[in-house]
Amino acid sequence: MAKLKARTSLSVLIVGTLLSTVGDSIAVIAMVLDAATDHPSWWVTEVYLAKLLPPLFLAPVLGSLVDRTDAKKAWLLAIIAEATMYVAAMAISGFHARVALIAIANVCAVAAASAAFKLVPAVAGRVGVEKANSGLVTASSIASLIGPAVGGAFYKSAGSSVLLGMNALTFAALCIAVFLVVPSRRSNEFSEVSNPFRGALDGLRVMARSPIVGPLLPILAIIILATSIEGVAGVFYLREVAGNDAVYGLLLSAWALGAIPGSLAGAWEKLAHRHLLLLLGGAFLVGAALFLEAIFPIAIIIGSVFIAGGFGNGAHNVGVRNIIHTHIPSRMHATAWAYFRVLVNTCVVLGYFVGTPGVLMNARTAIFWSGTLSLIATLIAVAWFWSRRRLGEVGARETSVTVAG
Template sequence: MSSPRRTSAIPLIALVVISSLAIIGDEAASMSMVLTAVDQGQPWMVTWFSLSLAIPAMVLAPLGGAIVDRYDPRRIWVAYLALQSLCLGAASLQDDFWARLSLLAASNVINILSGSAAFALLPALIGPVRIERANSLMAIGSSLAYMLGPALSAWLFDIVGASLMLGANAGTTAILAATALALVLRVERPETTDATSRSLWGGVRSGWQAIRSAPVVAATMPLLILIMVGTSIEAVAGMFWLRQISGTDTLYGLVLSCWAIGSIIGAYLAGTKRLSPRTMLLIVGGGLCMALAILAEGLVPIAIIIGGAFVIGGLGNGTHNVGVRNLIFQQIPQAHIGSAWAYYRMLASTSVAIGYVVGTPRTPNDAQGMVIVAGICALVGVLMAIVALRLPKPRAISSKARDSPEPATGDDTMATRTR
């Protein structure tokens, strides 16, 4: 039975807008730390910054996902957003780089919990909107934020400095917390299995087992890992290579914006009724577009051609991100949605850390070579996924999901790298 609180798309729109604002704030915080490191003439400080954010999240994400699945995700979402805002506010008051880094690492771990709770609550917040379109809108908002965030942050850093940028991030996170509080008052706690029958560590194991028991999810893991490793290598090497090719910062910025524009278009198309049922096409085809775009960047040193390739790569990026979100809702039982998203975030953090470690030593001396390596890495992931998906499966694709109570599939209506 539908109720008035489920017939409006306003909560979803509010979530998209405020989440995008918070991402811009996060980008401002990250950019302030990166530019501080650059000003101090320490290239490796950028890598240490990335590792400091990635490693704690990598270690603690599975436990965070189990907490979301065991307890009320509504309370976790609001409480941890508020706590994250306090961490960011404290970081804005610090003058020491490493003290700020420690607080930002803690904030990133908290973000894993709040993000997993928000992901688990999404089906309850979308009203009449299809889950595929909701995922598409969330991806569009993220793409816009990632497009505006770095440029706006770089401009503001010279005007207001790192402290005010961190303070602004604390403010946007506090706004998101207030919005989350207003939204959760409209929804009931999602149905889960009996949380009292298992410990948190048991929840960690159960969450991983739920992922492993979904053959399609397991088959796409190498693709997800290698795509993120490749794009992380490119994020380090491409910065130097593209600046060398472009010649001017204006052209460099225009080339980068082509990827963001493509990702917005791709995220929108992935939510259409024609494409949204084709989850594997979105994930694998999107990954292939990204891999080929990065290879084109390394092999064809012409800015205008790279810009065109980046539009295609960004389009693939947008469809890939929406496809991953759809896949989790389709294949993972509702009781383990929080864990599944937390594990995905853990894979993302691990892959980014590996990419930065691999890409940094050879950059900037062999930036072009590392961009080519990044493209090959992503392409290998695509080929592995194609082979894995074509292998005969002893179980039905959604055996675990169908046997679980009330899976959030979205099939009824058929259902980090963004620069």
């Protein structure tokens, strides 16, 4: 009965997460299409930077606050704040004012994501954190497949204001899901928050000192930066290879389609506890797909390898979540996850810059190095952990990690 209840709670949370993530994708597409319509190209860049840059400055503080307060309340307040920003953005017409409001919403999203990550084990219960993470990453993968399509389809007929309002409604759905299924737990983990900056560096310290997470951080930084290079370069390269926007859209869908079974693979009993295998095996598939994308400028080949790359992307994302959940003490989960998001956003911004054709190299060359660097970083990590006989790490929880005051 307890396991059935946990499955029901987790299913409700996964559906709420799916709806909210679809809403986010719709909102981004709406703003990008607004920016791309008879406006300078840097307006599109502005939309993406509003998503990536603001959280960099406050993420560690927000993560620390979530760890020291009631995470469920923090999650609910952050969701409500996000919804409020999108309602306000819907009500005004100025593009830059809308971007500013969405930037504030993205800061709130850091607190929401940190609280969500911290509370996954509590919601999962006897189902297990590995299956919970697999379900949540699968929801994100499905959202990345259908969200842009829905946003693009309704943009001309509905307009960006309506689409922003749709996103606000999806936050309401997530808020209800969190309220209903996430348990409220108060314990001696909670402390006074009179100084919000206290403990802001602890998440970084605890990750750096972990025998598993510490060595992975520079590897993950290289992999994220390298794969982000393709994010911009691929727009120009793939549209040229595809020949038309319809085929280009299918190529992007192939990656998102492959990510769904890749995410589900994290719940398979034979893989669920092999966190490093999911993370590094997934990264290898991603790097190989990007490398082959540059080598073979043929749409049908790229579509095929993109399915494999997407599979690896989904498995990799599940592995990352599992490793942080397992090898970081639960009292530090929110802070650690906030720091990981800082790492991701920083590397993505740098990758977008490097991958912009003409900055350092042309689009195809950028994609070649995107795949090559990903493969090299992954193989280095495999050699490192293999030499220490940890590649088959089964997820034994670290309990001896301490943090300096």
